[in-house]
Amino acid sequence: MARKVGIYTRISRDDEGEALGVARQQQDCERLADLRSWQAVKVYADNDVSAFKRNVVRDEFELMLNDLRAGLIDGIVAYDLDRLARQPRDLERLIEIYDQRPKSEFATVTNDVNLGTPDGRTMARVMVAFADKSSHDASRRIKRKHLELAQQGKDSGGPAPYGWQKDDRTKVDPVAAKAIKEAQQEILAGVRVGTIRTRWWEQGLGNPRAGTKRMAHHHVEHILTNPRLVGYRTYHGEILTGDNGEPIKGEWEPINTLAEWEAVRAAVAERKLQQRPGQNRGRKYLLSGIARCGLCKTKIRGQVNQKWKPESKASRFSYQCSVVNGGCGKVGRVGDPVDKLIAELVLEEQRDKAAARGVPVEQQWLGEGELAAVQADIAQLLEAEKSKQITVSTLLQLLPSKEKERDELKLARARFYKDQKQAEAQEAVSDLSLAEFFDLPVERQQEIVLHSLSAVMIHPAGRGRRVFDPALIEPVWR
DSSP: OOOOEEEEEEEOOOOOOOHHHHHHHHHHHHHHHHHHHHHHHHHHHETTOSSOOOOOOOHHHHHHHHHHHHTTTSSSESOHHHHHSSSHHHHHHHHHHHHHSTTTTTEEEEEEOOTTHHHHHHHHHHHHHHHHHHHHHHHHHHHHHHHHHHHTTTOOOOSSOOTSOOOSTTTHHHHHHHHHHHHHHHHHHTTTTHHHHHHHHTOOOSSOOTSSOOOOOOHHHHHOGGGGGGGEETTEEOBBBBBSSSBOOOSSOOOHHHHHHHHHHHHHHHHHSSSSSSOOOOOSSTTTTTTEETTTBBBOEEEOOTTTHHHHHHHEEEOOOOOTTTTTTTOOEHHHHHHHHHHHHHHHHHOHHHHHHOHHOOOOOTTTTHHHHHHHHHHHHHHHHHHTOOOOOHHHHHHHHHHHHHHHHHHHHHHHHHHHHHHHHGGGGOOHHHHHHHHHHHHHHHHHHHHEEEEEEEOOSSSSSOOOOOOGGGEOOO
């Protein structure tokens, strides 16, 4: 009876995502299995996965080890030993299994190493040790090259970041850029990153290389706040600066102006400071936390109507004063008509305000000249030390105060543009219809309501069958 073996294939980088490299390895491994009269029953393919990086988990490699340990396969065929392991610890895990199952088969296309013998294991350990050193040497050279490219403002290659064209990383992708800017406007208007993440996932936006994997929250946040959006070159997540202390600009088209980018970054940072760890800001109902009981004044939250069915005329939810939340439990109201009434009142009030104000005028931050002067001072100090006009000791005495002044001014600029862009986002409310209002994410709806109201008092309606009475809903205007 033929021995059942698993074929393992791996390639570290597949920018095109076509898996051609692992397919070639599979063909050669299948040919070798046929020559040995083994039956290849499973292919374990880790495409576009590094075996050198310690923080990378190779899912198919782990599955193969488990199957070999459990006896589901009788051995492994790989193209080369370095496809299996470039870290000695991974090789030792594999050798441990061959110790437990000494009759297991092992073969590679490129050499004749047998993990079932002491000599073969010694040779394998030497080969993996050299492969590990080779990876370290290559990593060091690549890092140095990438740093050099970054300092010159050049791109480092690889898959194009979201927002730029796949075939030309210097050119903006109009569709992706539009999605980014719309999402940034939502951030400024109060929408959560999690809501944008869900919508992008449904629309297929954000990460064309993610396949079936849902994007992580921090990935979407990075896309919307990436320094690349404004043209800044980064290295390991940090904005690089030149000899003059100014950020290095990359050789690609920016998507944001400096004002837009700083506003979004400041809004995201501010929200993180306001949100407690583990707190979920997502809400389902417009007036949750805004509505209050007219009797005990406790905050009222929306709750689902257990009797509601899609075909019924009953409201799908209600606002109910709850004893559990410290309320009296005596006031409740179906939710839909309350939401509609408040939305109509708020939109009308904000349309009136917009008509009275006229068209808002975009202003420039008044500290730009002061910031430029401080940055010029820093550049002058650095140049003076470089030309030996002052010592390093003198530079380190003078530089920190200037850097602190620069950072404080940059923070003030970011705060100014954040407030300005948030105000612009609020101005757009005046053109919303009622249907468009309810199409917005619920946190955006709440931001609009809270711009006009501080609370909504829901008063008791008495006993018996009741029709909705707007007079019992009292908006508390700011």
